[in-house]
Amino acid sequence: MILEAGELEEKASDLGNNDLTIDGGSAVLGVTSRMLVREGPKALSWAVTKFAGQKVLVLGPPGSAKTSFIEFLRWGSHVKKDISIPQTTRTETAHRVFRVKVGAQSQLEFSVSSIIDTAGHDGPSAAAAELVRLKPSMVILMFSVSDPLKAQExxxxxxxxxxxxxxxxxxxxxxxxxxxxxxxxxxxxxxxxLRARSTVKKHKAGIKPKFREWLTNERVSKAIVKMPILDCSFLEGDVNEKTANSVVEEMAKALARNGRKAA
Known part of the structure; x- marks a missing residue:
């Protein structure tokens, strides 16, 4: 598996055990990450670059699995097919660290350090306003493939x-x-x-045209072209599905790139 849960040497602040109620709204994740670069083929020491205190804003309509995604980042566990695991059996840690491989000689440690529920429950216009107001380091816009892409008659x-x-x-x-x-x-x-791969592909293909319909500025258009459209299942052990691990991998790498640009 590309991502592996580990322990941070510097503990993030305790999140407690408060339930999240962000369905239909939005949440800001405070994330801490650091790049570990091996200095030589056999060296034991590491050069460390930290990207701390960055904000990731999670947006999307009700039922799009925002809470499931954030809980995955907190606890680092997938849902297992045909197995019901009581919530009390999960590892009770304040956060989980994901270790992402970046090339042959380096890796990135990525951890959620805080979660803030925001007032984005009023709908898509409020979500857009929240995005502009908060100006996060990264935006995760989530939709469920089980929802219709196009309006019904x-x-x-x-x-x-x-x-x-x-x-x-x-x-x-x-x-x-x-x-x-x-x-x-x-x-x-x-x-x-929950849906056939053909339906997933149609949903993925239908996102950018709607952005292009409303946003025609040249720089905005270039950003839309480059915008990643990822698919995600929270099930573990299905070789045909891309799990939340792959989303975390892309997030961590993007945060590292943005952090280096800012520096």
Whole structure:
């Protein structure tokens, strides 16, 4: 497995055992990461670069698995197929560290140090406003593959309708700010174990056109082109699914790149 749970030498602040209620809203993750670079093929020492105190904003409609994703970052555990594990059996630690391999000679340690529930439960327009206000180091925009991509004849919610309001709000903001934020944005299609791969592909392909419909600034357009669209299952042991591990790997590497640019 690419990612491996470990212990930080410098403990992050205790998160406690408070339940998260972010469904339909948003949450800010305070993350700490550090790059460990081997100085030589046989050297025992490491050159350490820290990227501490960065904010990751998690946004998305109700039922898109935002809470499951954040809980995965807290506890580092997947759901196992056909096995029901009582919540009390999980490892009661304040945080979990993921060790991500970066090339042959280095690795990155990534840990959640705090979680703040934000007032983004009013819908997509409020989520866009929260994004502009907080200006996070990274944005995770989550949608569930079990939700319809396009509006149904009977009306009701769809991912495209949510994006219409979200992107319309962003179109009213300073476009340099919007471009900067979208350059740090990952879109995650969750619950991919619930639908056929063809449905997952359609959902992934349907995200960027909606952004392009509302956001036409040249720099913003370039950011949309580069925006990663990832799929994610929280099930463990299914070789056909990309699990939350792969999302964490991409997050950690992006935070490291952004941290080095800022330095």
């Amino acid at each position: 009977s009306g009701g919610y769809s991912i495209e309708s949510w994006l219409d309001f979200f992107c319309q709000k962003l179109a009213d903001q300073d476009q340099r700010t919007v471009a900067s934020l979208l350059e740090k944005c990952f879109v995650v299609i969750s619950k991919t174990d």
